[in-house]
Amino acid sequence: MILLDGKKISEEVKQEIAQEVNQMVASGQKRPNLAVIMVGDEGASATYVASKIKTCREVGFDSTDIHYPASVTEEEVLQKIRKINTDPTIDGLIVQLPLPKHISESKVIETIDYRKDVDGFHPINTGRMAMGLPSYLPATPAGIIEMLRRYNIETDGKNCVVLGRSNIVGTPISLLMSRKANPGNATVTICHSRTQNLKAVCAQADILIVAIGQPEFVTADMVKPGAVVIDVGIHRMPSTETKSGFKLKGDVKFDEVAPKSSYITPVPGGVGLMTIICLLQNTLLAAQKKIYP
Numbered sequence: 238m239i240l241l242d243g244k245k246i247s248e249e250v251k252q253e254i255a256q257e258v259n260q261m262v263a264s265g266q267k268r269p270n271l272a273v274i275m276v277g278d279e280g281a282s283a284t285y286v287a288s289k290i291k292t293c294r295e296v297g298f299d300s301t302d303i304h305y306p307a308s309v310t311e312e313e314v315l316q317k318i319r320k321i322n323t324d325p326t327i328d329g330l331i332v333q334l335p336l337p338k339h340i341s342e343s344k345v346i347e348t349i350d351y352r353k354d355v356d357g358f359h360p361i362n363t364g365r366m367a368m369g370l371p372s373y374l375p376a377t378p379a380g381i382i383e384m385l386r387r388y389n390i391e392t393d394g395k396n397c398v399v400l401g402r403s404n405i406v407g408t409p410i411s412l413l414m415s416r417k418a419n420p421g422n423a424t425v426t427i428c429h430s431r432t433q434n435l436k437a438v439c440a441q442a443d444i445l446i447v448a449i450g451q452p453e454f455v456t457a458d459m460v461k462p463g464a465v466v467i468d469v470g471i472h473r474m475p476s477t478e479t480k481s482g483f484k485l486k487g488d489v490k491f492d493e494v495a496p497k498s499s500y501i502t503p504v505p506g507g508v509g510l511m512t513i514i515c516l517l518q519n520t521l522l523a524a525q526k527k528i529y530p
């Protein structure tokens with residue numbers, strides 16, 4: 238079994254991005270600038286946003302951190318987005334999800350200029366991705382693809398089973414795994430809450446990608462010997478083993494699945510770190526106007 242080391246790979250990509258930024262600055266260009274809007278104080282979101290801002294600094298990006306209380310109106314957020322859309326100093330904009338119930342996520346996403354939509358959530362980017370046209374790829378699926386690429390994992394002709402059909406992970410990763418590309422060219426099955434014989438379907442997977450949002454859902458009996466297992470889940474679980482009283486767990490029961498798999502992502506230290514780095518990769522592409530000249 239080989240651990241897919243998100244820390245190592247994300248460090249490599251981070252160095253590559255930092256080098257590009259140095260070259261941009263040396264040639265008189267401005268630093269890429271990512272704007273992050275967060276609404277409310279949801280604990281997990283605050284942690285993710287803090288990591289995104291910190292990683293921006295580490296690669297030499299500027300960042301613009303905008304934080305509203307949960308009571309902010311939808312219109313106020315939309316107005317801010319419109320202002321950033323026309324602000325030439327900002328290259329990329331993300332609005333951290335989830336949002337409070339009174340703010341429409343789809344309205345927010347559709348208000349972002351697709352050329353600054355470095356989360357790749359705007360329907361224009363989603364549609365272009367589905368058609369195989371240049372677009373910003375959503376960061377978590379892009380991170381998974383980058384890991385598979387850097388570990389030279391064969392995907393061509395393999396059976397890939399995706400657990401979960403969210404707009405952020407399950408749906409886009411299934412498109413990317415099935416497209417005519419490397420990594421890609423897999424035969425993809427998407428499983429969800431209505432799937433019958435879920436365990437049997439999972440057990441057919443050469444590559445199992447789990448983004449179901451339930452701690453330790455995947456057990457050893459669901460995994461084919463030698464499978465590649467990608468765990469997108471991240472859950473803060475009470476634990477007596479740690480000083481903090483918490484331990485991070487994935488959607489996969491790591492201890493029993495790892496010995497059966499050929500490659501597996503740990504939690505933490507797997508996909509999560511790749512997500513942030515792919516967001517920064519998109520921001521670099523935005524600053525360089527590589528996708529939309």
Ligand code: GUN
Pocket residue numbers: 331332333334335356376377405512
């Ligand atoms: N919430 C969970 N994942 C993401 C993400 O990739 N982007 C944003 N904006 N919000 C998220």
